[in-house]
Amino acid sequence: MASFSQLARQLGCSRPLLKPQPLIQSQISSRSITSAYSPKPEHAPFPTKIPEQFLSQIPDRFKPRIQKRMKIYPPPPSARAACKDPITTVKESQLAVLDPTGERGTLFDYRRNPRSVRVGDILRVVFKNGDPFSGVCLSIKLCGIDTSFLLRNELTRVGVEMMVKVYSPNVQSVEIVQRTQKRKRRARLYYMRKPKHDMRSVENVVSNYLRQQSALTGQRPSSGKKR
Amino acid sequence: MIQLKSMLNCIDNSGAAVVECVQVLKKKRPATVGDRIVIVVQKQRSFGPDSANNSGIANKVRRGDIRHAVVVRVKKEMQRADGSLVKFDDNACVLINKSGDPIGTRMNGVVATELRARQWSKILSLAPMHV
Amino acid sequence: MPPRLPKKLAQLPFSLGALAPQLITPTPVSIRTFGIRSLNPPKNSPYNAGPDLPVLKSTPAAALERKANTLPLRTGALAVKKGMTAIFDPESGKRIPCTVLQLDRVQVVAHKTIAVHGYNAVQIGAGWKHPTNVRKSLLGHFSGQGVSAKRHVFEFRVKDESGLLPVGELVHADWFQEGQFVDARSNTKGKGFAGVMKRHGFHGQDRSHGVSLTHRSLGSAGPSQGGGSRVYPGKKMAGNMGNEQNTVQNLKVLKVDRENGLVLVHGAVSGPKGCIIRIQDAIKKPWPTIVEPTEATQATEASA
Numbered sequence: 084m085a086s087f088s089q090l091a092r093q094l095g096c097s098r099p100l101l102k103p104q105p106l107i108q109s110q111i112s113s114r115s116i117t118s119a120y121s122p123k124p125e126h127a128p129f130p131t132k133i134p135e136q137f138l139s140q141i142p143d144r145f146k147p148r149i150q151k152r153m154k155i156y157p158p159p160p161s162a163r164a165a166c167k168d169p170i171t172t173v174k175e176s177q178l179a180v181l182d183p184t185g186e187r188g189t190l191f192d193y194r195r196n197p198r199s200v201r202v203g204d205i206l207r208v209v210f211k212n213g214d215p216f217s218g219v220c221l222s223i224k225l226c227g228i229d230t231s232f233l234l235r236n237e238l239t240r241v242g243v244e245m246m247v248k249v250y251s252p253n254v255q256s257v258e259i260v261q262r263t264q265k266r267k268r269r270a271r272l273y274y275m276r277k278p279k280h281d282m283r284s285v286e287n288v289v290s291n292y293l294r295q296q297s298a299l300t301g302q303r304p305s306s307g308k309k310r
Numbered sequence: 311m312i313q314l315k316s317m318l319n320c321i322d323n324s325g326a327a328v329v330e331c332v333q334v335l336k337k338k339r340p341a342t343v344g345d346r347i348v349i350v351v352q353k354q355r356s357f358g359p360d361s362a363n364n365s366g367i368a369n370k371v372r373r374g375d376i377r378h379a380v381v382v383r384v385k386k387e388m389q390r391a392d393g394s395l396v397k398f399d400d401n402a403c404v405l406i407n408k409s410g411d412p413i414g415t416r417m418n419g420v421v422a423t424e425l426r427a428r429q430w431s432k433i434l435s436l437a438p439m440h441v
Numbered sequence: 442m443p444p445r446l447p448k449k450l451a452q453l454p455f456s457l458g459a460l461a462p463q464l465i466t467p468t469p470v471s472i473r474t475f476g477i478r479s480l481n482p483p484k485n486s487p488y489n490a491g492p493d494l495p496v497l498k499s500t501p502a503a504a505l506e507r508k509a510n511t512l513p514l515r516t517g518a519l520a521v522k523k524g525m526t527a528i529f530d531p532e533s534g535k536r537i538p539c540t541v542l543q544l545d546r547v548q549v550v551a552h553k554t555i556a557v558h559g560y561n562a563v564q565i566g567a568g569w570k571h572p573t574n575v576r577k578s579l580l581g582h583f584s585g586q587g588v589s590a591k592r593h594v595f596e597f598r599v600k601d602e603s604g605l606l607p608v609g610e611l612v613h614a615d616w617f618q619e620g621q622f623v624d625a626r627s628n629t630k631g632k633g634f635a636g637v638m639k640r641h642g643f644h645g646q647d648r649s650h651g652v653s654l655t656h657r658s659l660g661s662a663g664p665s666q667g668g669g670s671r672v673y674p675g676k677k678m679a680g681n682m683g684n685e686q687n688t689v690q691n692l693k694v695l696k697v698d699r700e701n702g703l704v705l706v707h708g709a710v711s712g713p714k715g716c717i718i719r720i721q722d723a724i725k726k727p728w729p730t731i732v733e734p735t736e737a738t739q740a741t742e743a744s745a
Contacts, residue, residue: 107569152316155590156588161569162543165701166700166702168623169543170523170541181531211534214423229526231394239418239419241419242399244397248393250529251534252392301441
């Protein structure tokens with residue numbers, strides 16, 4: 084008895100299969116999910132002959148569409164395309180007047196020109212009004228038309244610094260008095276302002292240089308540009 | 311950038327060595343080169359033992375005197391018309407009297423050229439050097 | 442106790458209220474038939490009264506007449522800020538800081554006239570936008586006037602009809618003359634949501650002395666019960682800073698380049714690089730004497 088009931092329980096899952104299948108189920112399986120097909124209604128052509136008073140009553144969306152193409156006008160020639168980088172354009176037009184040979188630019192372009200001025204060099208600047216200023220070059224800022232260099236010197240035992248614009252029309256000439264002994268490992272030598280590293284006065288070096296120059300040329304030191 | 315309590319060097323032979331700014335005249339901002347300020351003498355120069363003899367190099371001002379002065383050097387950089395910058399390592403001034411003439415007769419030290427534009431040509435001509 | 446009336450008023454009969462408007466305003470004033478109206482008749486100011494004072498008219502025509510002196514005679518132009526640089530004057534050796542502005546396809550799009558719109562203005566467009574990215578209504582506006590689709594469109598008010606440049610006319614950089622003065626109008630750089638210290642320069646509060654968590658906030662937003670227990674309108678508070686219109690007046694035009702559409706103005710102009718700038722003749726300087734630029738340029742174009 085016990086063994087039969089166990090068997091019956093195991094086979095219990097197959098009991099629905101043994102039942103007689105009802106007829107309705109076949110009908111369900113044959114039914115499609117889609118609804119009944121009906122053809123798309125044919126677009127009725129707009130009647131050609133309609134009295135005027137009827138036509139005005141028909142809403143716009145039912146009237147035949149008149150394809151009205153908007154005329155698109157082409158843009159005028161662009162100044163922006165002609166001049167993509169106006170700042171450079173302005174810079175170059177300035178340099179054509181201030182530095183026509185490009186000599187000043189290359190003298191300070193330490194990124195490209197290996198013979199350019201380096202930080203640590205001793206420079207002598209002569210201005211248009213005749214005033215000279217000499218000192219150690221502490222930094223060079225490459226900044227387009229505003230490219231400048233910083234000179235430091237000690238005059239009458241007071242430190243003086245001057246930031247000079249390379250392309251300034253007031254600058255008559257720039258001379259390299261003495262190259263730096265050893266390549267500086269910094270781009271900006273601001274540590275030379277500290278008393279420990281301060282070079283103090285460079286007037287002796289400059290006066291020696293001027294004496295040599297005058298001996299070479301046999302005349303007073305000229306204020307022309309030297310490399 | 312000279313303002314109240316700023317200490318300046320005095321670079322003339324009036325007898326003052328270090329002065330303190332107590333007022334900036336004619337402007338509501340810190341003073342720069344060429345500005346007139348009111349100062350108090352904090353330290354006076356000692357010209358040795360013969361300063362007591364009341365000779366020619368006697369101090370014209372004493373410690374604690376309140377005087378007018380013109381700033382001739384500043385640490386704060388000044389911009390010139392062509393965009394160049396100039397700065398000095400100290401702040402310095404020259405003592406003047408109420409009418410604007412320098413008290414001292416000599417000056418030792420470089421001064422800024424901006425003094426000429428500010429109508430202080432007399433001080434500029436006394437200076438041994440200008441930048 | 443009811444509020445006491447002045448003696449004169451107390452003696453008068455109550456018909457005063459009905460009489461008063463007729464006495465004060467002898468001329469018939471059109472009264473609106475809609476909206477909220479005051480029941481009280483308009484009061485005459487006791488201070489700004491006199492027999493020889495001009496009567497301020499509130500008509501549009503009178504407003505235009507008052508504005509006539511400060512309206513430029515000709516239109517301005519739209520430009521893009523390209524950045525700042527400096528130019529050196531070779532004679533004097535001076536360095537002049539300047540802003541580079543570029544005029545790109547600046548064209549007159551439409552007119553606003555007194556007869557139709559109540560004021561005279563020139564609608565100016567600049568740049569170019571692909572027509573597929575322009576809304577059809579706006580594209581129709583451009584096409585109707587016979588101009589291409591524009592990226593930026595602004596209006597420039599002018600004094601009278603003589604300042605209305607024909608529609609479709611291009612405004613080149615030489616519309617401005619070297620040496621003349623212009624006003625530059627643009628939006629400032631946006632700073633985002635800023636606190637009161639940055640936005641209005643408030644001092645903030647102490648670092649310590651019992652202050653907790655409110656070191657950079659404002660102190661009080663207003664009085665308490667005596668003041669109405671409310672925050673008054675216009676109270677300075679934290680909020681969006683920048684990105685608001687600013688006009689820089691009287692900028693000198695240093696250089697003009699017609700081919701590249703460049704205008705160099707002295708000094709700074711509000712806004713970041715690439716922002717749109719409206720430049721027009723300065724209203725606080727005499728109007729520039731207009732030299733016909735078209736004839737000269739036509740001659741050069743013909744020769745070239």
